[in-house]
Amino acid sequence: MNSEHIIPLALGGSNAFCLGVDKDFNARVGSSIDGVLANDFLTSMRRREFDARGHSNTPPTVLLRKSTLGDEQRPIQVTLRGKEEPLVWDAMDKRYLDPDEVSGNKISSQFKIDIHVRKRFLAKVALSAGYFIYGDLFRSHVRHNELRALMNFSASTTRDSFAGFGLRGYDEFSPIEEADAQQKELDSFFCQLINGSCVIAGLGPQNVVFVVGVLGKWIGTLNVPAVTESFPVEREHDLGHVVVLRDGGMTRMSYRQLAADAYGILNQERG
Known part of the structure; x- marks a missing residue:
């Protein structure tokens, strides 16, 4: 047995709101349900707003892998971490772009929702x-x-x-x-x-x-x-x-x- 957070910490839960459950069952549910929702783009944005951290106590990160920059649709990856400025990774040049390289350009992103x-x-x-x-x-x-x-x-x-x-x-x-x-x-x-x-x-x-x-x-x-x-x-x-x-x-x-x-x-x- 171990302790299951009825609503996980990464989704605003509390150590006081727990039940004892089968350890293996808890691991499966934590991965297939809690983890999927916590990493969902819409939920991740709220986690970032509330600074809702999980057991690791790391700031919530929103990762947009399928993104493009500018009219030429240059492939990029956008990372939103905590309250920090967004990081834009240029997949072709394999480097992070400076803010002035991104400023004024349109960024488009795709994400999936379960x-x-x-x-x-x-x-x-x-x-x-x-x-x-x-x-x-x-x-x-x-x-x-x-x-x-x-x-x-x-x-x-x-x-x-x-x-x-x-x-x-x-x-x-x-x-x-x-x-x-x-x-x-x-x-x-x-x-x-x-x-x-x-x-x-x-x-x-x-x-x-x-x-x-x-x-x-x-x-x-x-x-x-x-x-x-x-x-x-x-x-x-x-x-x-x-x-x-x-x-x-x-x-x-x-x-x-x-x-x-x-x-x-x-x-x-x-x-």
């Missing part, structure tokens, strides 16, 4: 955070087999793998149904307001809803079938439960408290 990794990350976080928040109630009353199936999703997965599932959700690339648009905007607002990473867990009569934010941005929402009549609904679970991760620390509160804090901030801004 369209499945956010869904897989949502499932992984919901599995771990669900047990962290609710313990054995989550183990015995939630259809976590559906989360496992989503976590193991790949391009070769067939629809039959999800036959009969009640799992529903969105990530930041999913089209949002009109009935859910207002709630998605509220979730996005809360993630932005927290200005860190977070997991928000809410209860319905037959489901648990997990909202996940990474470095001030809503990543997605999963609605997981469950029998919730025995789940806690008072004090820090009033209207739901929130785990806030900021500056390496963790704070837990009720959804009602989060909403009240947001209301107070909005009133301050207006007044």
